[in-house]
Amino acid sequence: MSSEFFDTAEFAERQQRVRAKMAEERLDLLFVTSPVNINYLIGAAAKAYQVFQCLCFTREAGPQLLLLRRSDVAEVTDLSLADEVRGWGGLKAEDPIAVLAAIVDEKKWRRARIGVEAPPYYMSVGNHRKLTAALSGTELVEASDLIENLKLVKSAAELAYVRKAAMIADVGIDAISAALAEGRTEREVAAAAHGAMMAAGGESPPSPMNFVSGERTCYAHGLPTDRVLRRGDFMHVEFGGQYRRYCSTIARHFSLGEPSARARQLHDVTRAACEAAIGVIRPGVPAHAAHRAAAEVIRDAGLGEFHLHTTGYGIAPGFPPAWGESINMLDDNGALLEENMVVSIEPPVFIHPERLGARLIDCVIVRPGGAEILSQRSQDLVVIG
Secondary structure (H helix, E strand, O other), X not given: OOHHHOOHHHHHHHHHHHHHHXXXXXXXXXXXXXXXXXXXXXXOOOHHHHOOOEEEEEOOOOOOEEEEEHHHHHHHHHHOOOOEEEXXXXXXXXXXXXXXXXXXXXXXXXXXXXXXXXXXXXXXXXXXXXXXXXOOOOEEEEOOOHHHHHOOEOOHHHHHHHHHHHHHHHHHHHHHXXXXXXXXXXXXXXXXXXXXXXXXXXXXXXXXXXXXXHHHHHOOOOOOOOOEOOOOXXXXXXXXXXXXXXXXXXXXXXXXXXXXXXXXXXXXXXXXXXXXXXXXXXXXXXXXXXXXXXXXXXXXXXXXXXXXXXXXXXXXXXXXXXXXXXXXXXXXXXXXXXXXXXXXXXXXXXXXXHOEEEOOEEEEEEEOOEEEEOOOOOOOOEEEO
């Protein structure tokens, strides 16, 4: 996503809400280091997330300063709402934290109360320690959740992109169905899906495809391999469609020829668990309600010990390595769902001793009347040949 993907009024409204929250928490300045949140505020989507970057977002409306590696300055200058873009490194070796500290001195922010994001994927422990040391004597406040919590509810424009991402994911499912055949490899089939999604307007997703077949289906996150597909193989395939950084995830079950009775049972159980979880979703319901509904179905089937992964979580605009948000459907998460949140539903069963597993995934939008399922593809087990 870059600045032209939304009109200026939407960006202005986002910035106003963040500033209101900063005022509530008595923050003068916010160091925004998550690429998702930088993108959310100023529409900057460069690959600068691979190293340190920081948007210096002030509580008072004014010029927005973004610090990032020098090789990305041109792109962000042209394609974002940043008023001032500073670069580090490239021409010579520079420590980005030292450059940021110099900016703090230049702008006379040493006496400011500064909120600091420390997102797990994008702020290293080393950089966080150096930042704390470089700004010793300045009041630094943990603020990783400030923007995160504000952006969980999606705008109409954001939801339009999520729906487009879901359409692209459906194209991927269709491509897999068409490409599956005995003698082909997992990698070859995955390539067909990626190619079809890119041709349909999709982007490179922030998290890799999970493609597991035969004895590999007991793995939750196995990547496509050179395993040759053969008759009788059951498989589950998970990936995300992405459009303008917004994601929608999906997983479906496939079988080359008639699946075993056990594989069909796991398909039926996970499908029923998905339906149970989706059935309780609406505004005001705690996130753990969906998990408990799914867990009951799996437990009643005698498979409770193999429910080894979350039942679902919030789906965000994605930057590698993930697309997830902080809403997580586990048994202890009492966070309340709100209208226009986007969440995945994916209660699985993975049985390592049997070398067999199953997981269906659908993304849904939380609506007053229940969940709006984004995919148009059936959860039926797809039998090829």
